[in-house]
Amino acid sequence: MSYVIIGNSTAAVGAVEGIRKYDIETPIVIISDEPYHTYSRPLISYYLGGKVAEENMYYRSRDFYEKNKVKPILGIKAKSVDFDKKEVVLQDESKIQYSKLLIATGGKPFIPPLEGLDKKNVFNFIKFDDVKEIEKVAVKGSRAVVVGASFSGLKAVEALVQRGVNVTVIDIMDRIMPRVFDETASSIALKTLREHGVEVLLKTTVEKIIGGENAEGVILKDGRELPCNFIILAMGVRCNTDLVKDTKLKINRGIVVDDRMRTNIPDVYAAGDAAEGYNFIEGRNMEIAIIPNAYRQGETAGENMAGKERLFNKGFIMNSMPLLGLSIISAGLSESGEGIRVKAIYKNRENTYKKFYIRDKKLVGYLLINDIDRAGIYTDLIRREVDISLFEDRLGEEGFGFVSLPKEMRKERMLGG
């Protein structure tokens, strides 16, 4: 018998490492429709920007599978799962028996119904193969339209700028990074984007893609026409649950899991972007499509699959993104609401911005631009739900650190690790 993992990215690797903490005997099979050794998804923008070579795309060392007794089946898609027979059926009709199964199929791009989607040179921005195609057309002096100005769209924009491509980025909202940024943060980033020659169009969207066989431009909702050589769609990800839809597996937006990453079917676990785990700040199950969360969920699934009872119920959104020389870090909530107090510090001269979201004596979110040093201390205050009332006034102060905390708290923390 063996552990079977469908997926080969962050959550899958976390699961392998989680299993191998406690069980070094039972074989693990990894099934992935991509032919590559486990690689880092976010590195695709760095690859496209010429900052990372293909041999540095891997997420774990070359001997990772061998060292961890993993049998990788790569480049073959899992077609279906028979939960009663406990087997995974592959595209080539072969069957793999499992004793414990982890579904870590990640995310898939959200693609709106658009006229002209079938034309060549319309790309997603999620997988390695996406950028391998994009690099063929993203030549110096070419024109690109990027649809979506959130994390992945902006990372695509940055990579294209580094390649000398003329970029227009479009978002339907009135600001960029709409889920994380307010007006102030958006204007800081807009200034940087425009300094790099990026055209940003807000409050509009693409109505249709025009051209012959190849995409040659887009028509916007307001009737404007933008000629371009290629288009990148970066409008977010959805949980990739295609493999298991219409089965007895409980799926909401993602595969519903408990705090041990168990699904509603015995011996079947889910983790990463495909799963819907508990977000303790929002107080509900939801997809948390970020790497640190995928790893922690995967690791927790692995530990539990190996028979160890380990809980992970501290999921929340966190992101770090360098963008054309800006450093941007955010975690937790990023909008005001009932019962939430906000503290914001904007320094025009230093081009720094800090914003904190506080709910009943606890820090529940923050955003930092440029002055990001020691951000993790704030993340930790959120994670451990610390009562900050004794030092709330010090949040965001120059030199904020352990020295800003009450002595007992500081001493207790500094003995940890």
Place this chain on the structure above:
Amino acid sequence: MENSNKVTRRRIYSREEVCVGCRLCEIYCIAAHSEYKNDLIKTFKKISKRRPLPGIIVEERKPISFGLQCRHCEEPECVKACITGAMQKNPETGVVTNDAARCIGCWTCILACPYGVIRRDYRERKIASKCDFCMENGGEPVCVKNCPNEALYIGNVVEESNMVEESNRGFREMEGRA
């Protein structure tokens, strides 16, 4: 099926009661990691741009001061959060190290580290920089050795070891499909 091995690891601790904020720990740390290996004079006279960042952070809010560096955590948040796999905990030594060749300076480790002890190093390529427990100095941290007040000291912690490394290395090729 569960195996578990306990190992003892060393960790650097700080005593704020006797720290005077002299920052000698920073100075010695910089020198130990410079190309002039532990030569203070050369480190500080000859190089400025290439000078390494200190792996220790001295916090100060008069009259309090203390040094703080990477805890080389048993469950390192930075390692779990790292998007490239550059940040790894060495299964044998327990030391958490950033592989400069694979770090791309995305600062996710800075977002994740509960101790705020990772710095942004912009000297050449953007990379994350932190305490390496002086592994190249034989695992004897120079900050501890050179603290005039013994405000930094080494204590022991017990951690679970990594089973994969404890087991036989170089597994046989697995035969056939599982």
